[in-house]
Amino acid sequence: MGQQLPYLRRYARALTGSQETGDTYAAATLEALLSDASVFDHAAHPKTALFKVFHVIWHSSGAPTGAKDSELSAAAHAHLEKLTPNSREALLMTVIEGFSAAEVAQVTSMSKEDVNALLQSAYDEMKASVAGRVMIIEDESLIAMDLENMVTDMGHEVTGIARTHKAAVTLAGQKEPDLILADIHLADNSSGIDAVKEILGDLGDRPVIFITAYPERLLTGERHEPAFMIAKPYTEEQVKVAVSQAMFFSSTETLKA
Known part of the structure; x- marks a missing residue:
């Protein structure tokens, strides 16, 4: 058990x-x-x-x-x-x-x-759910493009794709997202978790979905951990369901019914 x-x-x-x-x-x-x-x-x-x-x-x-x-x-x-x-x-x-x-x-x-x-x-x-702005933090180009296609297919707007912690913080400041979709390990060995923490500190609370090959490492309850998570390898259906469910908890002003 x-x-x-x-x-x-x-x-x-x-x-x-x-x-x-x-x-x-x-x-x-x-x-x-x-x-x-x-x-x-x-x-x-x-x-x-x-x-x-x-x-x-x-x-x-x-x-x-x-x-x-x-x-x-x-x-x-x-x-x-x-x-x-x-x-x-x-x-x-x-x-x-x-x-x-x-x-x-x-x-x-x-x-x-x-x-x-x-x-x-x-x-x-x-x-029929709300549509909003989704920011993608992912260092692998093919995965980033795949995620972007899935998200836009659902009717959401992708504010951009960031490959590093620094780029993610800059992008979030330029166009505020309603939801963040983030990988754990980024291109320059920086942390997607740290990037998200800084972004939420600047912009305030909003839903975040983390993508990781090791979900059990972020499900211990011993520290600040994500509410929404997708395990690699993921399916299109899993991404779309996670995005739709997380978006229900967004309260930002740019959401569209």
């Missing part, structure tokens, strides 16, 4: 839009298991069983977002209230976490038909 915890953290953070809130729900899941081991379904795959316990806790608390009482919270709630209930959960579990519709049905105690209906709603809502 311990091997599955980083992925529960990834899912919980994406669902809430917050490292802090996501990790709180992951911790509550572990506490529930420690207090009553019978809630863990040993007949299911460990990841499925762990996520099922999480979902009982998640829905018993009203499935809140991680946004606090602020401008971000108001914007996030306005975006999320337009969505079909449980559609985000189904989408994140299938596309980001790799569950089948049947496994999602196990986790959520729904029928497979209901899960498939939720997935269809989620994809329809992705097409």
Whole structure:
């Protein structure tokens, strides 16, 4: 079960839009298991069983977002209230976490038909979601172009592509992004995480999606870590889902309905 915890953290953070809130729900899941081991379904795959316990806790608390009482919270709630209930959960579990519709049905105690209906709603809502400005921090040209094509295909504007920490900070100052899509390791051996930290310090909070070949290294809960993450190698569907979900938590003024 311990091997599955980083992925529960990834899912919980994406669902809430917050490292802090996501990790709180992951911790509550572990506490529930420690207090009553019978809630863990040993007949299911460990990841499925762990996520099922999480979902009982998640829905018993009203499935809140991680946004606090602020401008971000108001914007996030306005975006999320337009969505079909449980559609985000189904989408994140299938596309980001790799569950089948049947496994999602196990986790959520729904029928497979209901899960498939939720997935269809989620994809329809992705097409109708807000559009905004996306900044890409990526040092490999082919990957950067690939990401740019995916993002623009969704209707978003790419403010530019930066290959280094310094270039990223400069680009963000020239055209403020609504969302940042960043690799971890950059061309001059600088850090995408450090670049993003400096940008957010200058511009204020906004959603960030990190791309990494080692997601488990950023899912420990021991330091400031990302709420949204894509593992390399990624698929087009994973990128588009991550961008759409992260954009729900943006509150910048340049978003378009």
